[in-house]
Amino acid sequence: MGNKTKHVAQRTCIVCRKKKAKQELNRLxxxxxxxxxxxxxxxxxxxxxxxxxxxxxxxxxxFRNLQKTFRKKTVELKKETIKSMMEKTSDYGDKNGF
Incomplete structure (x- = not known):
């Protein structure tokens, strides 16, 4: 009776469309x-x-659908944003000095 599993919020990656736990994804x-x-x-x-x-x-x-994703006419994605995500969350930065 005490075997209740906790709900884990699922979200979809806007690039590859895979569903994962919210904490396994970067939020923009x-x-x-x-x-x-x-x-x-x-x-x-x-x-x-x-x-x-x-x-x-x-x-x-x-990625060409950022405007559609955010329901905005224009959005700007800076390279610094991508660079900081790469350095802090992926293994790419460690291997390639990105």
Whole structure:
């Protein structure tokens, strides 16, 4: 009777479309038409999720549906945002000095 499993929130990566636990993904939000990495999952607003794998983070640079994802006319994704995600969450930064 005490075998209740705790619910784990699932989210979908906007790049590869795989479903994973929320904490296994990077959260992105838009503020002032700029895409920001929400490292601690605390920023307000509509969020989108990307895998922590280097492959998905790199593909995010060329992802064309950010406007549709965030329901905005224009959004800007800076290379610094991608670089900080790569350095802190993927194994790519360790191996390649990204």
């Amino acid at each position: 939000v838009v503020m002032d038409n700029k895409v920001l990495w929400d490292e601690f999952y605390k920023l307000p607003g509509r969020g989108a999720y990307v895998c922590k794998s280097a492959n998905c983070i790199i593909k995010l640079q060329n």
